[in-house]
Amino acid sequence: MARPRFQIRARDGRARRGTLVTAHGAVETPGFMPVGTHATVKACTPAEVASTGADMLLANFYHLSLRPGIDLIEAMGGLHRFMAWPGSILTDSGGYQLVSLGQLVEMDDHGVTFRSPYDGATVELTPRLVVEGQRRLGSDVIMVLDQPVPYGTAKELAEAATRRTHLWARECRGVETGGSLLFGIVQGGFETGSRARSAESIAGLGFDGIALGGLVLGEPPQVRQAAIDACVENLPEGLPRYVMGLGTDLDLLDAVARGVDLFDCVLPTRLARTGTVLTDRGRLSLRQARYRGDGRVLEEGCPCPACQGFSRAYLRHLYLAGEILAHRLLSLHNLGHLGRVVAEARQAIEQGRLEQVAADRRQRLGQNVCG
């Protein structure tokens, strides 16, 4: 953490075009991280994922600690080697699982007790264990343990979660991370004042980057945008900013314009596995009967493997038949799509025309002519 790992190369309004250097290479920003919770981007090989433009993946410490276990991965030479991904890896701490696994979680200021969704076994995590575990995985970017809270949570509970997140952030900050970067996570619920205070508080702890957590949890767009602004205004210029869990084209471009650099989202891969295709002109659900006899490719001019000679009719058939190839092809198409969105954003920032590019995209999506 001696030298700055994040370099900003160009600006366009509040948007930045930067490079984050990790132990496994450069991560160009704005950047999108495909999600590989279980040390795999479902249905895709590392080379295939890399071909979509991804520099960094997200994996999940909590899930991996349950299966196959941190000891095993460490013994196998670390996470990169284990999953054969040569690029950068950011690991999430398990904070999100406090929300997604709500029924299986108990927590206090000391830490969290999960009941494993796989076998019911009890697992205890503390801020220190979470950071040490991610370090042992060999993660390039370690995320602190935080407590997000869904939209609509009572104010007192949201405040308590934020207070606890700050407490945990300080404990995490005190753990040695070697060559790994350590990112703090802002909470603060959905009120701008609380967000601003949380950002200020986390920013003061000397992390290598700052994540905006606790968003995309049911809040309306305006609330999210205001929350992002409130955070960004209270963060240092020189650190990368990462909105966790954000991933539609427009959401992403909007956040980039507000000064955010990194994103991750399960959407492209999950939508792919449920038959929905992302295109420049909107989503296309291959489950719809209208594509039964559609001989066109998914998207004209798309360079991805799914768009090389396969018809919508065929891909729909593969999907409905539950064929594995559908998952692979549609995942690659969707990841490629998002990869192009961020690549376009990077170029637009360099050219000072992000606003125009975003407006064009908004307009095309607005038409939503996907058929």
Add this chain to the structure above:
RNA sequence: GGGCGGGUACCGAAGUGGUUAAACGGGGCUGACUGUAGAUCAGCUGGCUUUACGCCUACAGGGGUUCGAAUCCCUUCCCGCCCA
């Protein structure tokens, strides 16, 4: 020719006198999906319509019994197994 067992909605399969337009599966259709307990989940799936605890048509075909039948009786047709 004789005996036995069957024919239920797109398919499979419950139900054997009344809250049955008919359980449950599958299939089909529609929708959801944003730091992945997610190749998952939800709704609909006889027709019509003013989408409504409304009307019509329905449990192989026809005819009966009954206040009331997919369910009981008669009969015809078809399928499977066994005996000649």
